[in-house]
Amino acid sequence: MIKITFPDGAVREYEQGISSMGIAKSISEGLARKILVADVNGEIWDLSRPIETDSTISFLSWGDEKAKSTFWHSSAHLMAEAVEETFPGVKFWVGPPLENGFYYDMDLGDQVITETDLIKLEKKMSELAKQNNSFERKPISKADAIHYFKKKGDEYKLDLLSNLEDGQITLYTQGQFTDLCRGPHIPSTGFIKAIKLTNIAGAYWKGDEKNKMLTRIYGITFPNQKELDEYLVFLEEAKKRDHRKLGKELELFTFSEKVGAGLPLWLPKGAMLRGRLQDFMQKAQLESGYLPVITPHIGSKSLYVTSGHYEKYGADSFQPIKTPVEGEEFLLKPMNCPHHCEIYKSSPRSYKDLPLRLAEFGTVYRYEQSGELHGLTRVRGFTQDDAHLFCMPEQVKEEFIKVIDLVLYTFNALGFTDYTAQISLRDKEDRSKYIGSEENWELAEKAIVEAVEEKNLKNVVIEYGEAAFYGPKLDFMVRDAIGRKWQLGTIQVDYNMPERFELTYIGEDNAKHTPVMIHRAPFGSLERFVAVLTEHCAGKFPMWLVPVQVKILPISDKFLPYAENVLKQLLNNDIRAEIDERAEKIGKKIRDTELAKIPLMLIIGEKEINEEKVSVRRQGKGDEGTKTVDELIAQIKEEVNNRTLID
RNA sequence: GCCAGUGUAGCUCAGUUGGCCAGAGCAGCUGAUUUGUAAUCAGCUGGUCGGGGGUUCGAAUCCCUCCACUGGCUCCA
Numbered sequence: 001m002i003k004i005t006f007p008d009g010a011v012r013e014y015e016q017g018i019s020s021m022g023i024a025k026s027i028s029e030g031l032a033r034k035i036l037v038a039d040v041n042g043e044i045w046d047l048s049r050p051i052e053t054d055s056t057i058s059f060l061s062w063g064d065e066k067a068k069s070t071f072w073h074s075s076a077h078l079m080a081e082a083v084e085e086t087f088p089g090v091k092f093w094v095g096p097p098l099e100n101g102f103y104y105d106m107d108l109g110d111q112v113i114t115e116t117d118l119i120k121l122e123k124k125m126s127e128l129a130k131q132n133n134s135f136e137r138k139p140i141s142k143a144d145a146i147h148y149f150k151k152k153g154d155e156y157k158l159d160l161l162s163n164l165e166d167g168q169i170t171l172y173t174q175g176q177f178t179d180l181c182r183g184p185h186i187p188s189t190g191f192i193k194a195i196k197l198t199n200i201a202g203a204y205w206k207g208d209e210k211n212k213m214l215t216r217i218y219g220i221t222f223p224n225q226k227e228l229d230e231y232l233v234f235l236e237e238a239k240k241r242d243h244r245k246l247g248k249e250l251e252l253f254t255f256s257e258k259v260g261a262g263l264p265l266w267l268p269k270g271a272m273l274r275g276r277l278q279d280f281m282q283k284a285q286l287e288s289g290y291l292p293v294i295t296p297h298i299g300s301k302s303l304y305v306t307s308g309h310y311e312k313y314g315a316d317s318f319q320p321i322k323t324p325v326e327g328e329e330f331l332l333k334p335m336n337c338p339h340h341c342e343i344y345k346s347s348p349r350s351y352k353d354l355p356l357r358l359a360e361f362g363t364v365y366r367y368e369q370s371g372e373l374h375g376l377t378r379v380r381g382f383t384q385d386d387a388h389l390f391c392m393p394e395q396v397k398e399e400f401i402k403v404i405d406l407v408l409y410t411f412n413a414l415g416f417t418d419y420t421a422q423i424s425l426r427d428k429e430d431r432s433k434y435i436g437s438e439e440n441w442e443l444a445e446k447a448i449v450e451a452v453e454e455k456n457l458k459n460v461v462i463e464y465g466e467a468a469f470y471g472p473k474l475d476f477m478v479r480d481a482i483g484r485k486w487q488l489g490t491i492q493v494d495y496n497m498p499e500r501f502e503l504t505y506i507g508e509d510n511a512k513h514t515p516v517m518i519h520r521a522p523f524g525s526l527e528r529f530v531a532v533l534t535e536h537c538a539g540k541f542p543m544w545l546v547p548v549q550v551k552i553l554p555i556s557d558k559f560l561p562y563a564e565n566v567l568k569q570l571l572n573n574d575i576r577a578e579i580d581e582r583a584e585k586i587g588k589k590i591r592d593t594e595l596a597k598i599p600l601m602l603i604i605g606e607k608e609i610n611e612e613k614v615s616v617r618r619q620g621k622g623d624e625g626t627k628t629v630d631e632l633i634a635q636i637k638e639e640v641n642n643r644t645l646i647d
Numbered sequence: 648g649c650c651a652g653u654g655u656a657g658c659u660c661a662g663u664u665g666g667c668c669a670g671a672g673c674a675g676c677u678g679a680u681u682u683g684u685a686a687u688c689a690g691c692u693g694g695u696c697g698g699g700g701g702u703u704c705g706a707a708u709c710c711c712u713c714c715a716c717u718g719g720c721u722c723c724a
Binding site for chain 2: 103112113114115198199200201202203204207208209213214215216218244248249255257261307308309312313316317334335337364366368369370371372373374378468469470487492519553555556557558583584585586587588589590591592593594595601603605606607615617622623
């Protein structure tokens with residue numbers, strides 16, 4: 001007999017070798033029907049796997065993230081079974097679960113899969129699911145596993161096997177499909193009731209672009225149709241928030257093939273919005289002791305040779321511009337830091353001058369691969385809310401924390417609550433891509449980790465190659481409408497560039513020292529920030545940012561003079577307002593203004609003129625009754641000053 | 648850059664297996680209407696069907712190529 005401990009602390013005895021399913025059945029049939037996997041001593045196990053020793057157990061059903069992952073992993077196997085039947089000879093790589101759904105990478109050889117095949121595969125999967133085949137786990141020796149996949153001719157599985165230790169290898173079989181897999185899996189395919197294969201994509205084998213490109217099929221499944229329907233509705237809703245769609249509808253920005261891919265054109269309303277964000281940051285920075293500077297859009301190639309950027313990115317950048325006579329080479333500015341280093345150098349610095357915080361809304365140009373361009377989130381020309389803080393080594397931590405505070409202040413003002421602080425350290429395995437001494441890196445990494453700990457930030461640490469080549473960084477990751485993660489704010493500690501530029505300050509000891517440099521951008525770039533903000537608030541910008549705050553809607557042109565009078569009062573109070581002068585009915589004017597997501601509408605007719613008031617209607621909310629213009633102005637000013645968020 | 652897909656008027660989209668001068672709604676313009684909380688009516692303008700090349704008696708429809716965009720992959724100073 002073995003002792004099984006349950007989550008509530010209860011202990012019961014069972015025969016050795018009983019499965020979790022057996023235990024569940026001993027409790028209740030209802031429980032046994034519902035559960036997908038079990039947590040046995042902290043590991044997720046198949047329900048059918050025999051338990052041989054005293055154990056702690058809890059049952060997991062759909063709702064639990066780990067059970068969901070298992071469900072989707074099993075769904076990937078189900079999809080593979082359907083693919084193998086439809087495309088004989090297919091070779092499989094891996095098929096993991098995702099946050100939402102799963103994928104499987106495969107080599108289809110000469111066969112081509114299209115969107116219409118996905119429908120067929122979905123049907124096939126449904127048929128296979130209905131067979132309710134169980135997922136059977138089978139431990140196997142390495143030699144036997146190699147033999148099996150050699151016979152099958154699947155070199156990808158053989159590659160996986162080469163990294164596995166004998167004695168730890170298992171196969172899973174459901175129906176006609178057997179896969180090398182460590183598991184676990186749900187009990188049987190019958191749990192999978194609703195299936196959607198979402199898209200086909202290419203994916204490099206092992207994520208390396210030098211390798212062959214495999215075919216990746218993405219899908220998602222649910223235990224019932226209702227949840228799938230809800231998921232599809234969610235995706236539809238998310239599409240409505242897409243900044244590319246809203247950017248067009250709200251006339252924020254556009255692109256032109258003639259101007260070039262990835263080069264956004266800011267329309268008047270977008271420029272207004274961006275200007276407000278820039279003002280916000282400028283003010284916050286002035287209050288925090290930053291000094292605005294301005295530097296040119298190009299810089300001599302030698303500047304980037306000094307910084308190390310040329311060696312690192314030169315070949316993959318927009319190529320140098322040559323002066324026609326002298327043949328001097330200039331680069332379109334891909335970052336502002338080297339320019340700011342030269343500003344630092346423009347005069348001798350004392351320790352009393354530090355920290356020196358140079359800030360610039362600097363527009364930079366980077367050659368991004370064509371396939372990478374994406375709306376405003378990934379472009380070839382963008383403006384960073386950049387600044388470089390030059391400080392003494394002992395000031396790094398304090399300055400770093402102050403920057404974190406500024407980022408949090410910014411996010412808070414805009415209602416971003418769902419973000420992750422991502423600490424990127426050097427790649428543990430490959431140090432060749434970094435410049436600078438081991439000692440400097442240690443210092444920089446330590447400064448970041450300590451600052452994040454001190455601020456108690458929810459964070460993840462990445463140790464495989466996310467750091468910049470000159471230093472570690474802390475990025476603030478925010479999700480877009482459909483859950484894709486984007487880096488917004490970034491803070492980077494850099495001991496290297498000051499050395500390369502031979503920056504110095506005279507210390508208290510009257511000797512020369514090298515300052516430390518902190519690169520930082522709370523928004524990241526105005527382009528990306530506007531994109532994520534647009535999706536975050538679904539195009540309903542708060543009063544302090546919205547390009548047009550008030551639209552005045554006269555009921556007929558008889559009331560235009562009064563409307564103009566109201567407009568003048570609003571404009572005099574720095575309120576962004578317009579009049580809809582068209583000879584349209586009020587219903588039409590309201591509809592158009594609602595769709596333009598302008599927060600306040602003032603309806604003006606006979607009644608308002610007689611009362612010397614305006615009727616106020618709020619976007620998405622409806623009639624708010626009448627007010628005097630002065631009352632309205634006071635209300636708007638309050639909303640602007642408080643930076644009231646749209647709920 | 649790579650894999651797959653898409654590209655018809657400013658916007659959203661229709662255009663059967665290649666076949667009369669390529670269509671609709673919205674927007675725009677003109678006129679009428681002077682309107683009370685989400686679409687007033689009528690008329691008109693607007694496209695060498697992403698660019699180039701080819702096949703064909705004939706191409707928006709088929710082929711090649713380039714460009715842009717979409718979903719991924721890779722990359723992201």
